[in-house]
Amino acid sequence: MRPQKVDDQQLMTGLMAVLRAKGFDGASMNDLSEATGLKKASLYHRFPGGKKEIAEAVLAYTGDWSEINIQQVLTDQSQTPLQRLQQAIANIRALYDDGQAICILRALTMDSSLPLFGNLIEERFQVWIDAFAQLGRDFGFADEKAKKLALETLIRVQGSLVLSKGLGTVEPFQQNLIEIERIYTS
Template structure:
């Protein structure tokens, strides 16, 4: 009979995500993951036979699922402003009110394998696409919606970097609070452009 794992899979992945979020792919050693999880290296390799790269993939899969939950209101709520507001709240929670680094950023620092970079890029693209779609549904022309989404993404990521470097999370709080205004134009929706 197999011995039960000493840590459940969800908690293990959360701990792995936190290490990669803090140290990035290249800066993370198996010893860091072992210390964070309380598992011996052999136990980690038993669960992740391909080692650190497989652990990083699992971490990004978990982040992708969490982003799905974060972005759901913005994608699904028929009242765009309400959906964007709830997504902003969830982003604030996910990033510890601006005190946590963005795992998409740290995982793509120098030394990350191409597959990890591609995975992080696809998550960032899905996030920008969701914001673009919300902005378009709120009445912006497609090109203006893309610009608004990219601007919002840059502001959020920049605020996270600023918080990490200076310890001041005020810019993150402000950016998250402004997310509805960044994505939803003032006034009535513009008429749809056909063509």
């Protein structure tokens, strides 16, 4: 077989960059083609289902990333809870480019695209919530309180990303990462 011009890793990176910046409706196949270096027809060869299948693949990719960089990190019993939290926060900071990037889950959560991916998006959020809830319990919080803190953590991440974009400064995001560490350690 003819070798792939662009490997799956590079492909996913380019596709995800466009989808989270422009959303499902805003991202055209031309945009995705330019960002990846593969012509449109080649994208359809890799993803016969078209743009919908591309978005699903990106969501699967982000799910893998979350399991490795959030779930596994937060539940790694060889580290202290604080160490795990700090590592997860560092990974979150990298994921969102210090607060400049848009979350892919947020980008795909419009009423026009949500029906296509609803279950996938909910599952991706739930991985984070469950992992942070486990961390909270390991910090010594009661189950109920740990779940509440986990949800607050995600709300702070998502909310501060929206505000950072809207205000044109990453300060809300950066400040909130600090605040998230504080709510678990005080």
